Amino acid sequence: MSEIPTDLRYTKSHEWVRLEEDGTVTVGITDHAQEALGDLVFVEPPEVGTDLAQGDACCVVESVKAASDIYMPINGEIVDTNPALTDEPEIINNSAYDDGWIFKIKPSDEDDIEQLMDASSYESEIEDE
Amino acid sequence: MPFIPHTDDEIDEMLSVIGIDSIENLFDEIPVHLKIKGLEKVPTGLNEMSVNRLMQQRAAQDGQPLCFIGAGSYDHHIPAAVWQITTRGEYYTAYTPYQPEASQGTLQLTYEFQSMMTALTGMDVSNASLYDGATAMAEAVLMAVRSNRKSKSRKILVPRSVNPTYTHVTKTMVKHQNIELVDIEIDSATSKTSMDALNAFSGDDITAVVISQPNFFGTLEDVDAITTWAHENNILVIAVINPLSLAVLKPPGIWGGTGADIAVGDGQPLGAPMSSGGPYYGIMTCKKAFVRQMPGRIVGRTVDQEGREGFVLTLQAREQHIRRSKATSNICTNQGLVVTASTIHMSLLGPEGLKQTALSCHANTQALVEKLSAIDGVEVVFDQPRFHEAVIKVNTSAADVLARLAEKNILGGLDLSELYPEMKDCILVCATELRIAEDIETFAAALSTVMAEALK
Numbered sequence: 001m002s003e004i005p006t007d008l009r010y011t012k013s014h015e016w017v018r019l020e021e022d023g024t025v026t027v028g029i030t031d032h033a034q035e036a037l038g039d040l041v042f043v044e045p046p047e048v049g050t051d052l053a054q055g056d057a058c059c060v061v062e063s064v065k066a067a068s069d070i071y072m073p074i075n076g077e078i079v080d081t082n083p084a085l086t087d088e089p090e091i092i093n094n095s096a097y098d099d100g101w102i103f104k105i106k107p108s109d110e111d112d113i114e115q116l117m118d119a120s121s122y123e124s125e126i127e128d129e
Numbered sequence: 130m131p132f133i134p135h136t137d138d139e140i141d142e143m144l145s146v147i148g149i150d151s152i153e154n155l156f157d158e159i160p161v162h163l164k165i166k167g168l169e170k171v172p173t174g175l176n177e178m179s180v181n182r183l184m185q186q187r188a189a190q191d192g193q194p195l196c197f198i199g200a201g202s203y204d205h206h207i208p209a210a211v212w213q214i215t216t217r218g219e220y221y222t223a224y225t226p227y228q229p230e231a232s233q234g235t236l237q238l239t240y241e242f243q244s245m246m247t248a249l250t251g252m253d254v255s256n257a258s259l260y261d262g263a264t265a266m267a268e269a270v271l272m273a274v275r276s277n278r279k280s281k282s283r284k285i286l287v288p289r290s291v292n293p294t295y296t297h298v299t300k301t302m303v304k305h306q307n308i309e310l311v312d313i314e315i316d317s318a319t320s321k322t323s324m325d326a327l328n329a330f331s332g333d334d335i336t337a338v339v340i341s342q343p344n345f346f347g348t349l350e351d352v353d354a355i356t357t358w359a360h361e362n363n364i365l366v367i368a369v370i371n372p373l374s375l376a377v378l379k380p381p382g383i384w385g386g387t388g389a390d391i392a393v394g395d396g397q398p399l400g401a402p403m404s405s406g407g408p409y410y411g412i413m414t415c416k417k418a419f420v421r422q423m424p425g426r427i428v429g430r431t432v433d434q435e436g437r438e439g440f441v442l443t444l445q446a447r448e449q450h451i452r453r454s455k456a457t458s459n460i461c462t463n464q465g466l467v468v469t470a471s472t473i474h475m476s477l478l479g480p481e482g483l484k485q486t487a488l489s490c491h492a493n494t495q496a497l498v499e500k501l502s503a504i505d506g507v508e509v510v511f512d513q514p515r516f517h518e519a520v521i522k523v524n525t526s527a528a529d530v531l532a533r534l535a536e537k538n539i540l541g542g543l544d545l546s547e548l549y550p551e552m553k554d555c556i557l558v559c560a561t562e563l564r565i566a567e568d569i570e571t572f573a574a575a576l577s578t579v580m581a582e583a584l585k
Contacts, residue, residue, distance in 0.1 A: 041446075042446075
């Protein structure tokens with residue numbers, strides 16, 4: 001069973017979302033997603049400064065098996081990307097929810113996060129898969 | 130592996146297992162109005178004897194003219210061993226393998242090919258080849274749009290000195306993808322890309338610029354200055370090269386110090402006969418930073434669990450069998466057999482042989498230009514440093530001159546006025562290493578006669 005922290009929000013496309021104290025929102029892929037993808041070999045981060053809408057494909061993660069899009073969980077502007085992933089994309093496999101964060105968003109509206117799934121909804125979502 | 134077709138019984142059995150009546154039913158998701166009703170215009174089959182006869186008749190129409198036309202397809206010597214070896218059973222397939230790891234020999238050959246291409250171009254990576262030079266340029270444009278993330282304009286600057294057929298094919302391939310190709314004027318005195326025309330775009334959001342070296346007129350472009358200008362303006366550089374010329378010219382990997390970002394070209398000069406326009410193959414190389422945006426297959430060298438060397442298809446996650454509609458390209462296969470021939474050709478010639486060939490082409494073309502320009506009514510138009518092509522102008526109808534030469538069994542060059550209306554009565558000529566002094570003499574004598582007749 002994969003790990004699903006209760007303090008985060010989730011999307012159907014397996015991103016996790018954390019509202020930080022400074023009002024930015026950190027995004028990564030879930031433990032379930034990294035397990036399904038297998039060893040990650042490359043992350044193509046989004047361009048800092050771009051405004052994107054919820055559901056936009058903004059980033060690509062590539063594993064030995066597949067290359068998958070990461071989607072914007074909410075509307076907002078990309079304000080930071082994780083520089084460590086350039087040389088060590090496998091950090092996502094080892095630490096999906098902490099060191100393996102992928103990018104940070106300045107949300108257009110913080111409340112949008114409330115629309116996303118909580119841990120228990122996400123858990124039943126992946127059980128249904 | 131022999132080709133074993135299914136028998137009718139086997140087909141019926143398979144259809145009954147999946148519960149449909151006919152093979153046609155497998156395609157019922159294709160709307161009826163898109164289906165071709167019949168292939169009336171395709172003739173029924175001929176037996177081998179009739180096909181031989183037909184082909185011999187058609188081949189006889191070509192004759193054996195003395196060819197001084199280049200313009201993208203070049204008449205080079207191909208050692209007899211090249212196709213003798215290429216057509217051995219072990220090599221004789223057009224495909225990159227579908228079960229690659231079981232085809233180590235084929236993979237190794239492709240790996241050697243890629244190594245030769247990176248050595249020639251000075252670029253970091255090469256793919257296993259593309260379809261031809263023109264489509265390689267189109268793929269390079271698409272790749273530049275994916276790679277230059279700083280640029281939002283999807284505008285590509287294409288000088289008119291790039292082979293116009295390449296530009297035409299590229300337009301066809303990108304026109305529905307919201308990519309704009311912007312014509313850049315050439316300097317009418319030199320045929321080179323106009324630096325003034327480029328400077329007009331300084332500071333603008335431009336995705337990439339295409340530079341052809343040598344250019345369509347055989348002239349050498351100021352590749353260093355253009356590359357430096359492009360990189361100062363965050364513009365990617367797509368080099369279109371003749372691979373043979375790189376045996377003597379500066380490789381795109383170091384143009385302007387920073388180097389071209391993508392280098393493409395047609396592999397025909399390296400072991401493929403002119404053969405009415407194909408099959409040839411496309412070369413594509415790039416900087417390592419852009420490798421994940423590169424279309425086509427890439428063979429890598431690695432070691433297995435026990436440390437033994439082996440070859441694999443690498444970076445496949447970006448290919449269409451995995452990434453589906455988001456693949457970097459819809460390129461399905463490459464020109465495996467022509468690439469095999471080309472790799473053998475380069476192995477036989479070696480770096481020194483390639484260099485000698487390139488130098489002979491250049492020397493013969495210089496001799497040709499000298500002889501032709503000495504004829505009354507003939508002048509050299511762009512007297513610039515060149516590789517193995519040049520433009521001459523006749524003071525009468527070029528079409529008429531070429532027709533008269535053809536009667537004497539000489540293909541005297543390409544009439545440029547169709548592609549460049551402003552170049553009336555200009556002819557693009559080429560002399561490869563095969564057009565030795567005696568041939569040049571024959572051409573000059575014939576042109577002299579033709580000009581004297583025309584000027585009467």
